[in-house]
Amino acid sequence: MVCDACKQQQAxxxxxxxxxxxxxELHLCEACANQKxxxxxxxxxxxxxxxxxxxxGKTQEPExxxxxxACPSCGMTYEDFRKVGRLGCAxxxxxxxRNLATLLKRIHGSPHHxxxxxxxxxxxxxAKLELTELKKRLERAIEMEExxxxxxxxxxxxxxEHQDRTKKKSGE
Numbered sequence: 165m166v167c168d169a170c171k172q173q174q175a176x177x178x179x180x181x182x183x184x185x186x187x188x189e190l191h192l193c194e195a196c197a198n199q200k201x202x203x204x205x206x207x208x209x210x211x212x213x214x215x216x217x218x219x220x221g222k223t224q225e226p227e228x229x230x231x232x233x234a235c236p237s238c239g240m241t242y243e244d245f246r247k248v249g250r251l252g253c254a255x256x257x258x259x260x261x262r263n264l265a266t267l268l269k270r271i272h273g274s275p276h277h278x279x280x281x282x283x284x285x286x287x288x289x290x291a292k293l294e295l296t297e298l299k300k301r302l303e304r305a306i307e308m309e310e311x312x313x314x315x316x317x318x319x320x321x322x323x324x325e326h327q328d329r330t331k332k333k334s335g336e
Contacts, residue, residue: 165178165191166191167191167192167193167196168190168191168192168196169192169193169196169199170193170195170196172193173193173194173195173196174193175191175192175193176192176193176194176197177190177191177192177193177194177197178190178191178192179191179192233259233260234259235251235252235253235255235256235259235260236255236259237252237253237254237255237256237259238252238253238255238256239252240252240253240256242260242263245260291324291327291328294324295321295324295325295328298317298320298321298324299321301317302314302317302318302321305317
């Protein structure tokens with residue numbers, strides 16, 4: 165997809181806004197996104213969104229403690245983050261960890277980054293993943309000379325492979 169602004173480079177930044185059931189999309193290359201940074205931010209209100217979610221994601225810490233806490237590296241306070249919607253540096257994540265955990269859980273459903281994969285990527289079937297894991301465990305058991313465990317794993321692998329052949333024959 166080509167950049168909406170310069171019409172020359174590949175778009176790598178994709179922004180979508182939905183207001184009153186009207187969807188607006190903006191596709192920009194990295195250079196145009198940097199140039200239009202302030203305009204895009206004000207139009208799409210990303211920092212306002214994050215700042216607003218920070219309000220909702222308050223922790224049980226007393227308000228005075230949160231307001232007094234500042235990042236030792238960049239000096240940003242949590243109050244500054246709530247206003248701006250962006251952290252000042254990497255150290256801010258450690259400094260405001262307790263406050264951010266609640267916010268991240270609210271936004272992502274988990275305070276831990278779980279990663280993301282493209283929707284068009286076909287995921288291998290669960291049985292195939294399980295079979296791969298069992299084969300790895302079998303190799304480790306053989307290396308460790310745990311032959312009873314290896315025999316048990318071998319039987320599980322055979323059973324899964326048998327089920328897979330049966331499914332293929334029946335056309336599933």
